[in-house]
Amino acid sequence: xxxxxxxxxxxxxxxxxxxxxxxxxxxxxxxxxxxxxxxxxxxxxxxxxxxxxxxxxxxxxxxxxxxxxxxxxxxxxxxxxxxxxxxxxxxxxxxxxxxxxxxxxxxxxxxxxxxxxxxxxxxxxxxxxxxxxxxxxxxxxxxxxxxxxxxxxxxxxxxxxxxxxxxxxxxxxxxxxxxxxxxxxxxxxxxxxxxxxxxxxxxxxxxxxxxxxxxxxxxxxxxxxxxxxxxxxxxxxxxxxxxxxxxxxxxxxxxxxxxxxxxxxxxxxxxxxxxxxxxxxxxxxxxxxxxxxxxxxxxxxxxxxxxxxxxxxxxxxxxxxxxxxxxxxxxxxxxxxxxxxxxxxxxxxxxxxxxxxxxxxxxxxxxxxxxxxxxxxxxxxxxxxxxxxxxxxxxxxxxxxxxxxxxxxxxxxxxxxxxxxxxxxx
Numbered sequence: 001x002x003x004x005x006x007x008x009x010x011x012x013x014x015x016x017x018x019x020x021x022x023x024x025x026x027x028x029x030x031x032x033x034x035x036x037x038x039x040x041x042x043x044x045x046x047x048x049x050x051x052x053x054x055x056x057x058x059x060x061x062x063x064x065x066x067x068x069x070x071x072x073x074x075x076x077x078x079x080x081x082x083x084x085x086x087x088x089x090x091x092x093x094x095x096x097x098x099x100x101x102x103x104x105x106x107x108x109x110x111x112x113x114x115x116x117x118x119x120x121x122x123x124x125x126x127x128x129x130x131x132x133x134x135x136x137x138x139x140x141x142x143x144x145x146x147x148x149x150x151x152x153x154x155x156x157x158x159x160x161x162x163x164x165x166x167x168x169x170x171x172x173x174x175x176x177x178x179x180x181x182x183x184x185x186x187x188x189x190x191x192x193x194x195x196x197x198x199x200x201x202x203x204x205x206x207x208x209x210x211x212x213x214x215x216x217x218x219x220x221x222x223x224x225x226x227x228x229x230x231x232x233x234x235x236x237x238x239x240x241x242x243x244x245x246x247x248x249x250x251x252x253x254x255x256x257x258x259x260x261x262x263x264x265x266x267x268x269x270x271x272x273x274x275x276x277x278x279x280x281x282x283x284x285x286x287x288x289x290x291x292x293x294x295x296x297x298x299x300x301x302x303x304x305x306x307x308x309x310x311x312x313x314x315x316x317x318x319x320x321x322x323x324x325x326x327x328x329x330x331x332x333x334x335x336x337x338x339x340x341x342x343x344x345x346x347x348x349x350x351x352x353x354x355x356x357x358x359x360x361x362x363x364x365x366x367x368x369x370x371x372x373x374x375x376x377x378x379x380x381x382x383x384x385x386x387x388x389x390x391x392x393x394x395x396x397x398x399x400x401x402x403x404x405x406x407x408x409x410x411x412x413x414x415x416x417x418x419x420x421x422x423x424x425x426x
Contacts (some may be wrong), residue, residue, distance in 0.1 A: 015192065015195055016134055016195065018192060019130075019192045019195050019196075020131075020143055020146055020147075021146075022185065022188055022189045022192060023123075023127040023130070023147065023189075024146050024147055024149070024150035025150070025185050025188075026090060026123050026127070026182075026185050026189065027123070027124050027127060027147055027150040027151055027154065028150040028151075028153050028154040028157075029093075029154065029178060029181055029182050029185060030093060030120055030123060030124060030154065031150070031151045031152075031153075031154025031155055031158060032154040032155075032157055032158035032162075032178060033097055033116075033154075033158065033175070033178045034062060034063075034066075034154070034158065035154060035155045035158035035159045035162070035241075036158035036159065036161070036162025036163075036174060036178075037058050037059065037062075037113075037162065038059055038159065038241060038242045038243075038244070038245055038362075039159050039160075039162055039163040039244070039245035039256070039259050039260060039263060040162055040163060040166060040171060040245070040256070041055055041056050041058075041242075041243075041245055041246060042245060042246060042249050042256075042259075043163075043166055043171070043256055044058075044106070044109075044171065047171070048105055048106040048109070050106045052246055053366055054106060055106050055109075056242065056243075056362065056366055057106075057110055058106075058109055058110055058113045059238070059242050059358075059359065059362040060358075060359035060360070060362050060363050061110045061111075061113045061114045061117070061359075062113040062114065062116060062117040062359075063117065063238065063355045063356070063358040063359030063362070064117070064355070064356055064359035064360070065114050065115075065117035065118045065121075066117035066118070066120065066121040066351075066355040066358075066359075067121070067351060067352045067353070067354065067355030067356035067357075067358070067359065068352060068356065069117070069118045069121045069122075070121045070122070070125045070348045070349075070351040070352045070355065071214070071348050071349065071352050072348075073085055073089065073121060073122040073125060073126065073348055076122075077122070077126050077129065077348075081196070082126045082129065082130055082196040083193050083194070083196040085122045085126060086122055086123055086126050086127070086193075086196060087189075087190075087193060088122065089119060089120060089121065089122030089123050089126075090120075090122075090123050090182070090185070090186050090189065091186060092116075092119030092120060093116065093119060093120035093123065093182055094179050094182040094183050094186055095119075095179075096112060096115050096116040096119050096120070097116060097120075097175055097178050097179040097182060098175065098176060098179035098180075099112055100112040100113065100116065100175045101171075101172040101173075101175040101176050101179075102172075117355075121351065121355070124147075124151075124351060125347045125348050125350065125351035126196075126347070127147060128144070128147065128332055128335075128336065128347045128350070128351075129336075129346070129347040129348075130196060131143045131144060131147065131336065132335075132336030132337075132346075132347065139282065140278075140282070140333055140336055141277075141278030141279055141280070141281040141282035141333060142275050142278045142279055142282070143278075144278050144329050144332055144333050144336075145275035145276070145277055145278025145279065145329060146275055146278075147329075148278075148325065148328065148329035148332070149272075149273075149275060149325075151328075152268075152269065152321065152324070152325055155241075155266055155321070156263075156264070156265070156266050156268050156321070159241070159244075159260070159263040159266050160260045160261070160263050160264045160266075161260065162174060162260070163245070163256045163257065163259045163260030163263070164256070164257050164260040164261070165177075166256050167256055167257065213345050214345060214349055217338055217345070217346055217349055218349075222334070222338070223338055225394050225395075226331055226334045226335060226338070227335075227349060227350065227353050229290075229327075229331055229387070229391065229394075230328065230331050230332075230335075230350055230353040230354050230357070231353040231354070231356065231357040232357070232383075232384075232387055233294065233297075233324070233327050233328060233331070233357070233384075233387075234328075234353065234354045234355070234356075234357025234358050234361060235357040235358075235360055235361035235364065236297065236298075236301075236361060236380055236383070236384045237297065237320075237323075237324050237358075237361065238357065238358035238359070238360075238361035238362050238365075239361035239362060239364055239365030239368075239376075239380055240301050240320065240361075240365065240377070240380060241266065241320075242361070242362035242365060242366070243362075243365055243366065243369065243373075243376075244259075244262075244263060244266075244317065245259045245263075247304070247373055248262045248263075248313075250373070251307075251313075251373070252310050252313075261314075262310065262313065262314050262317065263314075263317060264314070265314055265315065265317050265318030265321060266317050266318065266320065266321045268318060268321065269318065269321050269322040269325050273325070277289075277325055277326060277329065277330075278329060278333075281329075281330050281333060285398055285399035286330040286333065286334065286395060286398040287392075287395045287396050287397065287398045287399060289326050289330055290326070290327055290330055290331070290391050290395050290398070291388050291389075291391040291392045291395070292326055293322070293323045293324070293325070293326025293327035293330070294323065294327060294384055294385075294387055294388035294391055295323075295385065295388040296319060296320075296322055296323035296326065297319075297320055297322075297323025297324060297327070297384060298323070298381045298382075298384040298385035298388060299319075299381070299385070300316045300317075300319040300320035300322075300323060301316070301320055301377055301380060301381045301384075302377065302378070302381040302385075303316040303319075304316055304373075304377055305373075305374050305377050305378060305381075328354065331350075332347075332350060334398065335347060335349075335350040365380065368380070
């Protein structure tokens with residue numbers, strides 16, 4: 001049992017803040033290694049003597065298993081507790097990232113990336129669920145901003161330094177370095193593991209009941225609308241981002257270092273302003289910020305269609321990243337309000353939609369490239385711009401106070417609101 005002082009609100013608050021920083025560091029590394037591979041596609045194609053489309057499979061090979069496995073991590077966390085699952089998942093991330101450096105051909109690398117996606121996917125969704133369980137809804141914007149800022153920072157530094165460091169230490173050295181840093185984070189995280197709590201006793205039940213809870217999460221208009229936009233937004237951003245390295249190589253003739261510098265702005269807005277965006281959501285709500293973020297991303301990608309100067313294209317990449325920072329963290333804030341006592345499942349479904357969208361987006365954009373970059377960018381931008389317009393009425397009730405609550409007591413597996421009360425179609 002901990003001493004009374006350790007359980008005092010001020011000490012507990014400081015411990016929660018430190019754990020938030022450690023989880024943000026783990027999130028940064030996970031997204032760093034996820035995004036460092038896409039700009040390396042041209043280089044890896046040469047190294048393994050395969051086409052860019054063939055080695056490009058390392059992106060969906062990681063993203064799709066990552067998304068699918070989060071459904072089961074959510075189930076396990078609601079039964080076994082976050083602590084065990086997060087420790088095992090973070091350890092798997094460290095080991096499998098290091099082992100990826102042993103790849104001898106493209107098939108081996110794709111295989112290691114698949115296993116890493118399966119193993120590493122328990123950290124971020126359960127960190128988000130922990131935030132939902134620890135911070136009240138009206139105060140979640142700031143901690144969510146920190147976590148999504150770490151995601152954005154991982155995207156920014158991964159996409160940039162992955163390409164810049166490859167000529168210096170090789171792609172194998174990059175994986176070894178990330179795995180080593182992950183081991184350091186694991187060591188710092190271990191003393192705070194007790195703050196994650198044990199398995200909640202209220203979630204006992206048959207396996208089919210746990211899966212039925214996913215249906216309950218999608219049973220209201222608010223749930224369906226939120227998860228649909230998580231998926232659609234992920235398809236767009238991953239589709240565009242995955243092939244930006246090839247875009248800059250073909251259109252501007254850039255090498256690895258040049259590609260890394262051109263992508264430098266991606267993730268910077270969220271890394272610098274993630275908590276600020278979160279506080280804005282807490283103060284003014286999400287109903288206007290979400291359509292603004294969708295529209296910003298759509299317009300930014302459309303800017304890449306004509307022959308703009310390289311500096312203009314780099315600025316468009318920064319604005320594209322800002323569009324992501326104005327959407328996914330805010331959507332995650334809504335998800336934390338959907339799960340009730342099954343927060344692990346609610347966030348697991350969120351990350352499933354997110355990373356499945358990431359994987360599918362890279363595949364769809366790669367197929368659209370058969371029509372050329374201009375056509376692919378126009379198609380993706382047009383769809384997202386339409387989604388931005390639909391989001392204005394769809395999210396109109398996501399104010400700073402949250403949607404109106406009904407007097408009906410939420411069930412254990414589903415605390416979603418009456419869809420007719422929150423502006424979502426039933």
